[in-house]
Amino acid sequence: MSKTNPGRFFEDYRVCQVIRHAVPRTVAEGERALYHALYPARHALYSSDEFAAASGLDGSPLDDLIAFHIVFGKSVPDISLNAVANLGYAEGRWLKPVWPGDTLRSESEVIGLKENSNGKSGVVWVRTRGLNQMDEVVLDYVRWVMVRKGDDAAPAPEPVVPELAKSVAPSDLVLPEGLDFLQYDFGLAGEPHRWGDYEVGEVIDHVDGVTIEEAEHMLATRLWQNTAKVHFDATFREDGKRLIYGGHVISMARALSFNGLANAQMIVALNGGAHANPCFAGDTIRAWSEVLDKADTHAPGVGAIRLRLVAHKGAAGDHALRGEDGKYAPQVLLDLDYWALMPK
Amino acid sequence: MSKTNPGRFFEDYRVCQVIRHAVPRTVAEGERALYHALYPARHALYSSDEFAAASGLDGSPLDDLIAFHIVFGKSVPDISLNAVANLGYAEGRWLKPVWPGDTLRSESEVIGLKENSNGKSGVVWVRTRGLNQMDEVVLDYVRWVMVRKGDDAAPAPEPVVPELAKSVAPSDLVLPEGLDFLQYDFGLAGEPHRWGDYEVGEVIDHVDGVTIEEAEHMLATRLWQNTAKVHFDATFREDGKRLIYGGHVISMARALSFNGLANAQMIVALNGGAHANPCFAGDTIRAWSEVLDKADTHAPGVGAIRLRLVAHKGAAGDHALRGEDGKYAPQVLLDLDYWALMPK
Amino acid sequence: MSKTNPGRFFEDYRVCQVIRHAVPRTVAEGERALYHALYPARHALYSSDEFAAASGLDGSPLDDLIAFHIVFGKSVPDISLNAVANLGYAEGRWLKPVWPGDTLRSESEVIGLKENSNGKSGVVWVRTRGLNQMDEVVLDYVRWVMVRKGDDAAPAPEPVVPELAKSVAPSDLVLPEGLDFLQYDFGLAGEPHRWGDYEVGEVIDHVDGVTIEEAEHMLATRLWQNTAKVHFDATFREDGKRLIYGGHVISMARALSFNGLANAQMIVALNGGAHANPCFAGDTIRAWSEVLDKADTHAPGVGAIRLRLVAHKGAAGDHALRGEDGKYAPQVLLDLDYWALMPK
Known part of the structure; x- marks a missing residue:
């Protein structure tokens, strides 16, 4: 028997199965x-x-997206090694900050299965949880992927399609213990715009662009x-191109969004997201955001803002999202929907 | 109003203005x-x-140029986002070591302004200070940049051109508390040459070369x-090239200078510097140094040496600095003048 | 006198000479x-x-190959700056884990010398030791390199060719103090295969490939x-290519070998190794392993496995090692022979 991991195929998943990564x-x-x-x-x-301590935390946690990438990365060998496409995210919540020295592991529960009509692949929905060394869940999200069948003759499972919230309800957001923006220093943070300055529907162009290199995304x-x-x-795809991990685009776009959203300090929920088109080395990534919603929180001085973050490789200021056919425009790389915390 | 930072233009600066970055x-x-x-x-x-402890310090500080880059980097969004050129440095001094765990911030005071005769740009002189979490100044230097005007019709300010020292006087050098080279281990340091072995006017070719990659400088x-x-x-300049941050060349040249100056352990002053020509990925950087001056210090076993550090992309051993017209030769990238500390 | 280090030439070495790096x-x-x-x-x-603590250690040490690279790197300016080729390794043993905060230095003893018949170069054998801040030897290995003569007229030394063990005897392996695999969690480790599941002669294809970039190896x-x-x-070789450090290939191949050898947790001995062909940016590295031997150890639940690790740039699954002439096939990059520790 081969000792290497071929990855799971569509027929290897069962609803309610829990996979420890x-x-x-x-x-x-x-x-x-x-x-x-x-x-x-x-x-x-x-x-x-110092800034984190002035915000009521015990020092600066690791970036919210570091937690996401580590937890996601662990799930790849079990969930998406034979994936054709990463279709979406939902119901993601950051539940505990991750501190230097923490040890993370992750596990996924299969919550949905639906074979495609072509009989060659199917969609797998999983809820993935990241846990720290005290077995506290630090992050929890649903993603669904299209996975190839290993044996086309394998019978189709009973379809189970989970009902997923369109977005995390503001009352379900979990804030880091002790967070307090009453002493928030807007000068040190880099911009004067507070939660009250943003309007639902407002669009922010983040101006900057970064040209991507192979070495960096790897x-x-x-x-x-x-993995x-x-x-x-570079020999894996027929075109000789290395596909860039979608999370690299998420982190790049989120970092670019500082310019205009410097005070959207912490991501606390991932409502949804699509990797609209593939990204390759040489592409220049730009980003824009749209304010989708706002909500108050119980933490002193802290408001929540729901943002659409779009990354694209088009010209600066190009805010096209979908074509007339309703499909993503070819230059759009990412369409992400998240909740962040801002000073009021 | 746009929420993104367009950067300051020449007419936005006032002498004596202090900008907290x-x-x-x-x-x-x-x-x-x-x-x-x-x-x-x-x-x-x-x-x-261990080596730092044997030199009287509480362990190894972060590299002197890490402090410089962090302090400089913070000033970019306020000082040089609309800069046409970074013209020079003066009166730079390292005042405290930076230790792992320190938090740095920086601020700049405008100390000079002079509009160019073309009416489209002007020179801004700032004194930038880096401070740690105890509000101690760790680094202090002057730089001047040419900045575009946002509105060509804005009136020219009263010209103020600061008088700057040609170099930091040896008596003004600040040495790390406790520094002591009496037990200095030349074998572990990598070269036998002590302060007394260097002569003013001596030129040292640092032999090695490094070819620069896009991923690394970014x-x-x-x-x-x-930022x-x-x-x-890569789409910002018409030629599609990404200009390499001048500080990347400084750090590369300083590191290359180990070969011949392994005992010039710590930079304590920046007397001046010019980024003579732009550097791009693919260039192979080489460096040579010239001993400009020497001075004693009050610390046990510690001498100061003033060095010119030249980085170039020419052939190995090419020590041309300026052409007949007095301008930097096209292969010269950097001409830096600094004080370092060496064992006597 | 030039102050830069030209490196040692063949005639500069003496048997029994100890060089502190x-x-x-x-x-x-x-x-x-x-x-x-x-x-x-x-x-x-x-x-x-957490995993390391469950294996009886005080937390996770630094990767075994980090110790190797640091100790090796220090020896380069003294041993291989004028080397024509790195010919082999033998009798390598990891004697103590390296922990975060440790300070490493290294030294080499010349144990053999033999001038080549062409009179222009010779082979130098050294035993290199890495020591931590408590002067404990953490790693010890022999390597031999072909070094150019600086002066072809220098007389040939009396040839001394050390007798080297074909492999480290199992009884000579040194295990980290406290190591215990009785509570080993195969699920967290990533594969179910234990020491007993591997057979001498078994070949494992590690499936994955990584295309190498200049920025990464530098x-x-x-x-x-x-250095x-x-x-x-890039201007050093006539073909304008930068030769990739052989250790980069070792680390890449060892990491790729996770897929099939996830439980070969720690390298404890280096029996031998050859950098069969040069590696350049753009090459896609793949790896396969062959089980050469197995041995029991005195540590609870811990077995030793002797592995040949071959890195190549050929097509996936290409296990050719040598041509009919007995020479390495041109796509083979590395042929390494080591002992690792596995749970029984």
């Missing part, structure tokens, strides 16, 4: 520094222990121990 | 490791806690949270 | 994170403090403070 990971100052080298990340709460993707071949092996 | 940054072991991955840095005092520049578009966005 | 290095969390960004390293014991090689020009300066 391998290779726990201790994260520390090194991951933080690399995150800042890989992305133009400047949100002050993740950059300065460094990032390996750092999260994401999908297509990101690393 | 955004996004404080906690630096730690991760930044140190990345510095060693990005540059061939081998000065023992910044490489080994990792470095982001690590210092320097200037021209370093990251 | 320069620039001690404190290693910490930053090096660990960079290792995980540079290589797809997933062995759980080097990824998770980041790695600098991180280990390896050999040929890795960094």
Whole structure:
């Protein structure tokens, strides 16, 4: 028997199955520094222990998206090694900050299965949880992927399609214990705009662009121990291109969004997201955001803002999202919907 | 009103204005490791806690140029986002070591303004200070930049041109508390040459060369949270090239200078500097140094040496600096003038 | 006299000479994170403090190959700056784990010399030791290199060719104090295969491939403070290519071997190794392993497995090693022979 992991195929999943993912990971100052080298990340709460302490935290946690990437990366060998496409995200919540020295592991529960009409693949819905060394859930989200069948003759399972919330309700947002923006220093944070200054429907162009290199996306993707071949092996795809991990685009766009959203300090929920088109080295990533909703929170001085974050490789200021056919425009890379915390 | 930062234009500056720069940054072991991955840095005092302890310090501080890059990077969004050119440095002094866990912020005072005769830009002189979490100044330097006007019709300010020292006087050098080179281990440091072995006027060719990659200079520049578009966005310049952050060349040249100056352990003053020509990916950087001056210090066994450090992309051993017209030769990238500390 | 280091030539070595290498290095969390960004390293014991603690250790040590690269890198300026080729390794043993915060230095003893018949170069055998800040030897290995003569007229030394063990005897393996695999969690480690599941002669194809970039191998090689020009300066070789540090290939292949050997947690001995052909940016590295031997150990639940690890740039599944002429096939990059520890 071969000792290498061929990955699971569509017929290998069962609803209610819980898969414990391998290779726990201790994260520390090194991951933080690399995150800042890989992305133009400047949100002050993740950059300065002093700023975080003034916001009621015990120092600066690791960036919210580091937690996401580590938890996601661990699920790849079990969930998406034979994936044709990463279709969507829903009901994601950050439940506990991740601190330097924490050890993360993750597990996924299969919550839905539906074979495609072509009989060659199907959609798998999983709820993935990231846990720290005290078995506290730090992050929880649903994603669904299209997975190939290993044996086309395998019978189709009873279809189960989970009902997923369109977005996380404001009352379900979990805020870091102690968070308090009453002493918030807008000067140090980089922009004067507070929660009250943003209007639903407002669109913010984040101005900057970053041209992507092979070495960088591979460094990032390996750092999260994401093993999908297509990101690393230039001989894997017929066109000789390495597909860039979608999370690299998420982090790049989120970091670019500092320019205009410097005070949207912490991501607390992932309402949805689509990797609209593939991204390759040489593309120049730009981003814009739209304010989708706002909500109050119980934490002193803290408001919640729901944002659509769009990354694209088009010209600066190009805010096209979908064509007349309703499909994403070809230059759109990412359409992400999340809740962040801002000072009021 | 747009929420993104367009940067300041020439007419936005006033003499005596103090600008507090955004996004404080906690630096730690991760930044140190990345510095060693990005540059061939081998000065023992910044490489080994044991070596630093034997030199009277509480372990190894972060590299002197890490402090410079972090402090400089914070000033970019306020000072040089609309800069046409970074014209010079003067009166720079390292006043306190930066330790892992320190949080740095920076602020700049406008000390000079002079509109150019074309009426479209002007020169802004600022004194930038880096401060740690105890509000101690760790680094202080003057730089001047040419900045575009946003509105050509804006009236020219009264010209104020600061008088700047040609170099920091030896009596003004500040040495790290406790520094002592009496037990200095030349074997571990890598070279036998002590302060007394260098003569004013002596030229040292540093032999090695490093060919520069896009991914590396972008990792470095982001690590210092320097946001200037021209370093990251290949569509920004008409020629499609990303201009390499001048500080990347400084760090590369300083690291290359180990070969011949392994005992010039710590930079304590920046007397002047010019980024003579732009540097692009694919260039192979080489360096040579000239001993400009020497001075004694009050610290046991410690001498000061004033060095010109020249980085170029020419052939090995090419020490041309200026052409017959007095301008920098086209292959010269950097002409830096600094004081360093050496064992006597 | 030039102050730069020209490196030693063949005639500069004497049998029994001990060379203390320069620039001690404190290693910490930053090096660990960079290792995980540079290589797809997933062995759980080097990824998770919790997993390491459950294996009887005081947290996760730095990767075994980080110790190797640091110790090796320090020896380059003294041993291989003028090397024509790195010919082999033998009798390598990891004697103590390296922990975050440790400071490593290294020294080499010349144990053999033999001039080549062409009179222009010769083979130098050295035993290199890495020591921590408590002067404990953490790693010890023999390597031999072909070194150019600086002066062809220098007389040939009396040839001394050391007798080297074909492999480290199982009874000579040194295990980390306290190591215990009785509570080993195969689920977290990533694969179910235990020591008893591997048979001598078994070949494992590690499936994955990684296409190599210039920026990555230079980041790695600098991180280990390896200064050999040929890795960094694209103008050094006539073909304009930068030769990739052989250790980069070792680490890449070892990390790729996770897929099929996830439980071969720690390298404890290096029996031999050859860098069969040069590796350049753009090559896609793949790996396969062959089980050469197995041995029991005195540690609870711990077995030793002797593995041949072959890295190649050929097509997936290409296990050709040598041609009919007995020479390495042109696509083979590395042929490494080591002992690792596995749960029984």
